[in-house]
Structures are given as C-alpha cells and as structure tokens.
Amino acid sequence: MEHTSNADLRAAADAVLARLVGDTSGEARLREDQWRAIEALVADRRRALVVQRTGWGKSAVYFVATSLLRAQGSGPTVIVSPLLALMRNQVEAAARAGIHARTINSSNIEEWDAVKSEIAAGHVDVLLVSPERLNNPEFRDEVLPELAATTGLLVVDEAHCISDWGHDFRPDYRRLRTVLGDLPPGVPVLATTATANARVTADVAEQLGTGGSPDALVLRGPLDRESxxxxxxxxxxxxxxxxxxxxxxxxxxxxxxxxxxxxxxxxxxxxxxxxxxxxxxxxxxxxxxxxxxxxxxxxxxxxxxxxxxxxxxxxxxxxxxxxxxxxxxxxxxxxxxxxxxxxxxxxxxxxxxxxxxxxxxxxxxxYFASLAFPSEELVRRTLDILASSDRPLSLPALEPLVELRRSRLETMLKVLDVDGAVRRVKGGWIATGQPWTYDAERYAWVARQREAEQQAMREYAETTGCRMEFxxxxxxxxxxxxxxxxxxxxxxxxxxxxxxxxxxxxxxxLGRAGVEVEPRRMWPTGLPAIGMDLKGRIPAAEQAAQGRALGRLSDIGWGNRLRPMLAAQAPDGPVPDDVARAVVGVLADWAKGPGGWACGEPDAPPRPVGVVTVASHTRPQLIQSLGARIAEVGRLPLLGTVEYTHDARPHQASRSNSAQRLKALDGALTVPPALAATLADAPGPVLLVDDYTETGWTLAVAARLLRRAGAAGVLPLVLAVQG
Missing domain, CATH: 3.40.50.300 (P-loop containing nucleotide triphosphate hydrolases)
Structure with a gap:
C-alpha cells in the first residue's frame, strides 16, 4: 500500500499527465515505471538514470515531476537538451500542462536578456539549455552559478552524449559534472536516454553520480518497439x-x-x-x-x-x-x-x-572515423602555444598555429577544458598549467569500439535471424x-x-556531371603569425575564376565512381575513358551555360587559350593524361605544368586547417620559365587541371602564380571536390 501522501502525490501526477497529453476524460494514468521515476525525484529527492526505449514517455516524467516540485515550492527545472527540434517540441508540450518553459540556445540570442529576467523573477518553470551554453563564459560565470543554487530539478536529456563510448559523444556534456557539484544537497537529478548499452549506461551513471550512490534509481526497460x-x-x-x-x-x-x-x-x-x-x-x-x-x-x-x-x-x-x-x-x-x-x-x-x-x-x-581525437603531438603543441601566450587566444587566432580544422580544434579544446588543462574565458582560450595525461589507451579503445560497431552493422544487414532482437x-x-x-x-x-x-x-x-568550384577570395586570418605576409582579400588580378568539378566525393552518383579512383591507396594510371568523356561533357556544359565563353552573351568571357596541369607526387599519370585529353578534344595547346620546387615535400596535412595548408604550400609550387613565357603572350585565360580539391588552396596558390606570370585568367577544372 502507498502512504496517503504518496497516494495524493500519485493522483496529482496523473492530473498533470492528463493536461500534458490533452486528455479530458480523466482516464490518463502514468505507467508504474514512470511513476517510480517521478516518486524517486519528487517524494525522495533522489538521482535517477532512466534507460528506456523511444516513446516510453521520458518527457512526461520530467514535466510531471516539475509541476509537482514547483507546487512544493522548488525552483525551476533545468533541462540540458542537445537539439533545437527537441526544445521547440518540449516548450509546446510544457505549455499544455500549464508549465512555462523557456530556452537559451544559439538560435534565440535576442531573447536571452528577457529569459534571464523572467528566471530572476521566478516566472520560469523549465529552462532548456543546449550543452554548448554550459561552457559559454558569460553563461557559465554569470547565469549558471545562480541557476545551480536555485534549481529544483536537473534533467540531462539524451545522456548517452556524456559518454565517448556512446554514438553521439559531445564534450560540452562533460561540463555537467561541474554543475552537479554545485547543486545544493537534496536536489533531484534525472538522466534519460533511449540508446545506451551496458558500458555506456555504467559510464553515464558514474559521471552523473547516479551509479555510485546506493540511493540512486536506475530504471532500464526492454527496448523492443512493438510497432x-x-x-x-x-x-x-x-x-x-x-x-x-x-x-x-x-x-x-x-x-x-x-x-x-x-x-x-x-x-x-x-x-x-x-x-x-x-x-x-x-x-x-x-x-x-x-x-x-x-x-x-x-x-x-x-x-x-x-x-x-x-x-x-x-x-x-x-x-x-x-x-x-x-x-x-x-x-x-x-x-x-x-x-x-x-x-x-x-x-x-x-x-x-x-x-x-x-x-x-x-x-x-x-572518412568520419578519420576525424577522431588528435594525436598527442598536436595536443601538446596546442597546450604549449596557449601556455606561451600572454593573452587568451580565440579559435581564429589559434587555428593558424595548429594543424587542425576549426571544428576539430574546438572539440579538442572542449575535451581539454573538461580535463582541466585549458579554460575558455572571455576572448578565447587559456592554458591552466594543470598536468594533463594523453589517454592513448582510452582513445584506442574507442577506435576499436567503433570498428566493432561497424562490423555489427554489416552483420545486421546480413543476419537471417530476428533484426529487432539483434x-x-x-x-x-x-x-x-x-x-x-x-x-x-x-x-x-x-x-x-x-x-x-x-x-x-x-x-x-546520378550520371549528370558537373559541380561548381567556388574560388578562394579571402586569405585566412592569422597568416602573419606563421610568417606569411598575406591577409584580407586576395587581389582580383591574382584570383582564380569559378571552376568546375566532375562530382563530389560524398555524393552517390559520380562520387561512387571517383572515390575508389582517388583513394590514397589507389594505383596511378591514365584517366579512364568514361571519366574523360564525362569531364569533356562538363567542359561543354560550362562553355554553353550562363556566363560561359560560348553562351552567346554580349559580355561572355574569352575562350580558354590553353591547358595547364598541376604537378602531383601521387597521381602524375592521371593528371597529365586528363590534361592531354582535354587539350586534344578542345583543340587547345597543352601549355605546361605548375611544378613543385626541388625542395618541396609532399605535404600530408590533408585535413589540416586553411592556414596550415597554405603554410605547407608556401614556396612549394613554381611556374617554370618556359610556361611563364608562353603565358605572357597568351591572349586569354587558361584551364587549370588537377585531380581533386578539398580546401581550394592548391588551386588558389597555383592560380595566383599563373596570374602573376601573365595569365589573363585561370579556370580550375578538377575531377572531384571533397564534401
């Protein structure tokens, strides 16, 4: 038998549920497992981890718990939620139950001041925040401490994001450990997810403090979806x-x-x-x-x-x-x-x-697996750069100094922040000087876990057994x-x-060929910091024009044909006939299309006067044969090649950032004297032929050299673009 107080609480909970789901019949009832979670949070003020299938009703648990806790005088519920779609859905759902919910995320910056005022006035029942807010300096230092002190319930939605064993690890979620440490005693915590195996569940429970306490409730239900x-x-x-x-x-x-x-x-x-x-x-x-x-x-x-x-x-x-x-x-x-x-x-x-x-x-x-946590060498270099700086370094300032693209650099810094090695402050990032250990064993384990998951998906597609059971x-x-x-x-x-x-x-x-290749028009920020005196807009007289590619490596049309041919381990050889014919088709469409040299428009640009190739350490036959085929079909002279200098080494920073890519290219390419002499007398633009482009900087540097050598214009033409 329930105690009378708990029976009354159960009745009140069912009433909130009815409002939440729009039930006017009075028949809406929480399921026993939902009630167990609500009872733990409201009556016992415990911490709970709920691992239940999608559609089980996790949001009903925290909205009902919020309503009951607010009625008892508790502060607002804070829900940490990863997606804007979820936030929009949940604000509407909360309103049906008479719960005033507000959000603070990247899409409603103009509302932040009003939301803060409403919170201070006690008018907000639920505040939904994105995990990124937790490490925003202003929010972390000015809003979060006050919020943690007054929070009545903390909800961590999609809690598997905390674990790098999970499929959607987000380092910002790790900041929750700090939030938990600042909560007053007796504040209940609810963590929810539908997608966690035993390892992820244990990791989340440990990080949220829901696993080590004998008072914590872990509700793990069956995951079969009968529909x-x-x-x-x-x-x-x-x-x-x-x-x-x-x-x-x-x-x-x-x-x-x-x-x-x-x-x-x-x-x-x-x-x-x-x-x-x-x-x-x-x-x-x-x-x-x-x-x-x-x-x-x-x-x-x-x-x-x-x-x-x-x-x-x-x-x-x-x-x-x-x-x-x-x-x-x-x-x-x-x-x-x-x-x-x-x-x-x-x-x-x-x-x-x-x-x-x-x-x-x-x-x-x-491809996505290659974007894993950076090497220890890169991490140490980043920490050294921050430690030697006398001021905080922003991502744009730090990016040219580290061989990482901005998104990977930011993720790495967030992990280091959680580990205590760096800190995000107003103006950028600083090193804390705290000792830090590169957990190579853990990162290798995560990589092996990813490989095991990939194998499981192969087996799922091939299994003759029950797929849901699998x-x-x-x-x-x-x-x-x-x-x-x-x-x-x-x-x-x-x-x-x-x-x-x-x-x-x-x-x-899928066989339709042709993708526009936008030229680089601005130098990346921070080049002077790495010894390159380039900044601002690339002069128009040194830019490439808009170019063309046969396809994207990520598409399911020409991408499927080009990926094996351009893979790192693929052998070099002459351009295949079908690929050459398709490139010629792209060239013809380009010429006749809007703004093309054969479009018939009064201000159409001049026809290309020749073909220039870009030298390659890995695919010289492919690029030279492609250039030759284009020249032959277009009845254009093959003018020559933008060569590598004698001391240039093949740079391996294939996914480094723009500044590091340019640093690797600095002084590496040259226009041979014979080609320069030809360009000086050429009456029109040249086609610049390469195998593929990822960042556009090789094409930009080669075009700049050709324009400076006298080319009237440069039209890039490549087999593929990355992305």
Missing part, C-alpha cells in the same frame, strides 16, 4: 535505390524520414524525388535554421511525405504518428541506427523501418526475443522491383 517492422533490402546500386524510393515511397504508411549519410546525398535524393512528383524537403546541418523549423512543421502537419535528412534530424524530434524511417545507406553504429529508427511508430500500431545499404557506406564510415542485444537488452514482425521473422514485405522509367531517370540524374 516497428524492420527490413533490409539490398539493391544493385545507387540508381536502383533512388528508383525504388521513387516507385514505392507512396506505398509507405503516413509520412516519415529518409536518412542519408551525407549532406550531398540528402540534396541529391530530395531533388530527384521532387522531379518524380513527391513532396519532400531536405534537412541537413547546412539547412538554415528557419528552413529547418519550416521543414519540421511541414512534417508534423503531414504537408510533406518525407524529410530527406542527415543525422541533424535525430534525437528529440517528436512526431507520434511517424509512419516510416528509410535509411539510404547504413549508419556505422547499431546504437545510432536504433536511435534514428526510434523516431517512427510512437503513436501508431505499425510503422515501416527499411535499410537500403550501399557500396559507398564504408568509405563514408572511414538490435536489442547490441544494446545489452536481456529481454531480447524474436519479434515476429521483421522481414526475417514474418517474411519480406518489400519487393526489389523498380520501374524502367524511374531507373532510367535515376541513372540520368
């Missing part, structure tokens, strides 16, 4: 997969999400499906915030059949009647896959989940049993058939 029917359909190539989608998308129930592995693929698929008459929208990390919000609203209102999305649309997006999730390409982790498919079937009896794996998947996995076992769910619903349990529900028309259209679409 989901899982299938895998293997198709011959990207064209067949796109054609299948075009033919069968309308057969899938309701509206849903089509996940792709890259931004380029999402944009390609969106454009193709629209051409085939489907109402779809793209949703990626490059989508403007206003467009993202509109896309979410259109999906929620069933105004689109699907969002074609990258993992940018993931945790927290809540559409109970989402009818399907299709993956065009396999994620690298079964945990990430489970999290994404969990978007579907929350409020419907049946939802379709379909994986369409592709040959390019593993190359994309390999995923549950990957998440260490001891209740895993055959589901009776997946294609292996109940038989295939999807045919591999595609119509001739859709397949022809897909092949035509």
């Amino acid at each position: 989901l029917s899982l299938s895998v359909l293997r198709l011959p190539d990207a064209a067949h997969r796109m054609a299948w989608l075009a033919d069968h998308l309308d057969e899938l129930p309701g509206s849903g999400i089509i996940y792709t592995l890259t931004v380029a693929a999402a944009e390609e698929v969106t454009a193709f499906l629209r051409q085939r008459g489907h109402t779809v929208a793209s949703y990626t990390g490059k989508t403007e915030n206003a467009d993202r919000q509109q896309a979410e609203e259109d999906l929620l209102a069933n105004k689109v059949k699907a969002l074609v999305a990258t993992s940018a649309l993931g945790m927290g997006f809540d559409k109970p009647d989402l009818g399907f999730v299709v993956h065009l390409g396999s994620p690298s982790s079964p945990i990430a896959y489970y999290q994404q498919v969990g978007r579907a079937g929350r409020g419907v009896r049946h939802a379709e989940v379909l994986l369409l794996p592709g040959k390019e998947d593993e190359a994309i996995w390999e 995923l549950q076992r990957q998440l260490d769910d001891e209740t895993a049993r055959p589901c009776g619903r997946c294609d292996n349990c109940a038989g295939p529900r999807h045919t591999a058939e595609t119509s001739a028309g859709a397949l022809a259209a897909a092949r035509d679409d």
Whole structure:
C-alpha cells in the first residue's frame, strides 16, 4: 500500500499527465515505471538514470515531476537538451500542462536578456539549455552559478552524449559534472536516454553520480518497439535505390524520414524525388535554421511525405504518428541506427523501418572515423602555444598555429577544458598549467569500439535471424526475443522491383556531371603569425575564376565512381575513358551555360587559350593524361605544368586547417620559365587541371602564380571536390 501522501502525490501526477497529453476524460494514468521515476525525484529527492526505449514517455516524467516540485515550492527545472527540434517540441508540450518553459540556445540570442529576467523573477518553470551554453563564459560565470543554487530539478536529456563510448559523444556534456557539484544537497537529478548499452549506461551513471550512490534509481526497460517492422533490402546500386524510393515511397504508411549519410546525398535524393512528383524537403546541418523549423512543421502537419535528412534530424524530434524511417545507406553504429529508427511508430500500431545499404557506406564510415581525437603531438603543441601566450587566444587566432580544422580544434579544446588543462574565458582560450595525461589507451579503445560497431552493422544487414532482437542485444537488452514482425521473422514485405522509367531517370540524374568550384577570395586570418605576409582579400588580378568539378566525393552518383579512383591507396594510371568523356561533357556544359565563353552573351568571357596541369607526387599519370585529353578534344595547346620546387615535400596535412595548408604550400609550387613565357603572350585565360580539391588552396596558390606570370585568367577544372 502507498502512504496517503504518496497516494495524493500519485493522483496529482496523473492530473498533470492528463493536461500534458490533452486528455479530458480523466482516464490518463502514468505507467508504474514512470511513476517510480517521478516518486524517486519528487517524494525522495533522489538521482535517477532512466534507460528506456523511444516513446516510453521520458518527457512526461520530467514535466510531471516539475509541476509537482514547483507546487512544493522548488525552483525551476533545468533541462540540458542537445537539439533545437527537441526544445521547440518540449516548450509546446510544457505549455499544455500549464508549465512555462523557456530556452537559451544559439538560435534565440535576442531573447536571452528577457529569459534571464523572467528566471530572476521566478516566472520560469523549465529552462532548456543546449550543452554548448554550459561552457559559454558569460553563461557559465554569470547565469549558471545562480541557476545551480536555485534549481529544483536537473534533467540531462539524451545522456548517452556524456559518454565517448556512446554514438553521439559531445564534450560540452562533460561540463555537467561541474554543475552537479554545485547543486545544493537534496536536489533531484534525472538522466534519460533511449540508446545506451551496458558500458555506456555504467559510464553515464558514474559521471552523473547516479551509479555510485546506493540511493540512486536506475530504471532500464526492454527496448523492443512493438510497432516497428524492420527490413533490409539490398539493391544493385545507387540508381536502383533512388528508383525504388521513387516507385514505392507512396506505398509507405503516413509520412516519415529518409536518412542519408551525407549532406550531398540528402540534396541529391530530395531533388530527384521532387522531379518524380513527391513532396519532400531536405534537412541537413547546412539547412538554415528557419528552413529547418519550416521543414519540421511541414512534417508534423503531414504537408510533406518525407524529410530527406542527415543525422541533424535525430534525437528529440517528436512526431507520434511517424509512419516510416528509410535509411539510404547504413549508419556505422547499431546504437545510432536504433536511435534514428526510434523516431517512427510512437503513436501508431505499425510503422515501416527499411535499410537500403550501399557500396559507398564504408568509405563514408572511414572518412568520419578519420576525424577522431588528435594525436598527442598536436595536443601538446596546442597546450604549449596557449601556455606561451600572454593573452587568451580565440579559435581564429589559434587555428593558424595548429594543424587542425576549426571544428576539430574546438572539440579538442572542449575535451581539454573538461580535463582541466585549458579554460575558455572571455576572448578565447587559456592554458591552466594543470598536468594533463594523453589517454592513448582510452582513445584506442574507442577506435576499436567503433570498428566493432561497424562490423555489427554489416552483420545486421546480413543476419537471417530476428533484426529487432539483434538490435536489442547490441544494446545489452536481456529481454531480447524474436519479434515476429521483421522481414526475417514474418517474411519480406518489400519487393526489389523498380520501374524502367524511374531507373532510367535515376541513372540520368546520378550520371549528370558537373559541380561548381567556388574560388578562394579571402586569405585566412592569422597568416602573419606563421610568417606569411598575406591577409584580407586576395587581389582580383591574382584570383582564380569559378571552376568546375566532375562530382563530389560524398555524393552517390559520380562520387561512387571517383572515390575508389582517388583513394590514397589507389594505383596511378591514365584517366579512364568514361571519366574523360564525362569531364569533356562538363567542359561543354560550362562553355554553353550562363556566363560561359560560348553562351552567346554580349559580355561572355574569352575562350580558354590553353591547358595547364598541376604537378602531383601521387597521381602524375592521371593528371597529365586528363590534361592531354582535354587539350586534344578542345583543340587547345597543352601549355605546361605548375611544378613543385626541388625542395618541396609532399605535404600530408590533408585535413589540416586553411592556414596550415597554405603554410605547407608556401614556396612549394613554381611556374617554370618556359610556361611563364608562353603565358605572357597568351591572349586569354587558361584551364587549370588537377585531380581533386578539398580546401581550394592548391588551386588558389597555383592560380595566383599563373596570374602573376601573365595569365589573363585561370579556370580550375578538377575531377572531384571533397564534401
């Protein structure tokens, strides 16, 4: 029997739930496991870790707990949440229950002062903050201490992000350990996630202090999703997969999400499906915030059949009647896959989940794996640079001094901040002088974990056993049993058939060649700090013009053809005939298109007068033969090559930042005298031919040298662009 007080509390909790879900019948009731969590937080003021499947009702737990705690006079609830989509959903949900929720995140900077005033006045019941805010100097030093002192409940949503064993590690989440240490005694803490295996659960519990205390509650439920029917359909190539989608998308129930592995693929698929008459929208990390919000609203209102999305649309997006999730390409982790498919079937009896794996998947996995934690040498160099500076260094100031791109540099600094080796202050980053150890064993273990997860996804696609059971076992769910619903349990529900028309259209679409290559127009900041006297705008007379590439390495059309050819271990050799013909086609379209030299416009630029190649340490045959083929077909002279200087070494900073790339190129390229003499007499621009471009700086430096040697203009032409 419950005590009377707890019985009253349970009745009050059910009443809040009814308001939250819009139930006017009085029949809404919390499930026993939800009530256990709420009781622990409100009645016992304990810490709890809840690992429950998507759709279990984790948000109901913290909103009901908030309402009850506020009624008892507690301070506001602080929810740390990783995604803006989740925040928008939850502010609306809270309002239904009479809970006033506000957010502080990167998309509402103009509202921050008003939100702070409302908090100070006691008008805010729930404050949702992004993890990045926790290490913003102003928020950390001015807002967070006061907030920690008055918080009535701390909620860590998507808590697997704390663990670098998890699939979506975010170093900003580690700052929560500091927040927890500043909480007054007796303040309850709730951590929630749907995607954590036993190792991640233990790590999160330890970091949040929910594992070491005998008073903590750990609720781990079964992860089977009874509404989901899982299938895998293997198709011959990207064209067949796109054609299948075009033919069968309308057969899938309701509206849903089509996940792709890259931004380029999402944009390609969106454009193709629209051409085939489907109402779809793209949703990626490059989508403007206003467009993202509109896309979410259109999906929620069933105004689109699907969002074609990258993992940018993931945790927290809540559409109970989402009818399907299709993956065009396999994620690298079964945990990430489970999290994404969990978007579907929350409020419907049946939802379709379909994986369409592709040959390019593993190359994309390999690329993202290469962005792991930097080497100890790079970390030590960064710490030394910060230690020797007499002022804080911002990311733009630090970037030229370290061979890391800004996003990786920032992530590394956040990890070092959590470890106590650096600190973010107003104006940038400083070294603390605290001793720091490079945990090579842990980083190597994480890398091996990633490899094991990739192997698990290969096995998931190939298994003849139950697919839901397979995923549950990957998440260490001891209740895993055959589901009776997946294609292996109940038989295939999807045919591999595609119509001739859709397949022809897909092949035509994927075979369409040509990507614009934007020239570099500004030098990166901080070059004087590394001994290069360059800054500001690159003079117009030294710039390249807009160029062209055959395709992107990340797309599912020409990218699939170019990736193996341009891989680091690929042998050098003459350009293949099909690739050469496609490049000539790109050149022809470029000439006849808007602004091209053969477009017929009055102010059209002059026709190229010759071809110049860029020397290569790794693919000299490929580039020289490509240049020769272009010259032959275009009836242009092959003027020569921008060479490497004798003392230049092949630079290996393939993913370093712009400043370091330029430093590696400084003095490394030269225009031979014979080529310079030819350029001085040339009456028009030249085509500059290279294998591929990642940052654009090799093309920019070569173009600058050619322009200074007398070239009237430089038109870059490459096989591929990275990205």
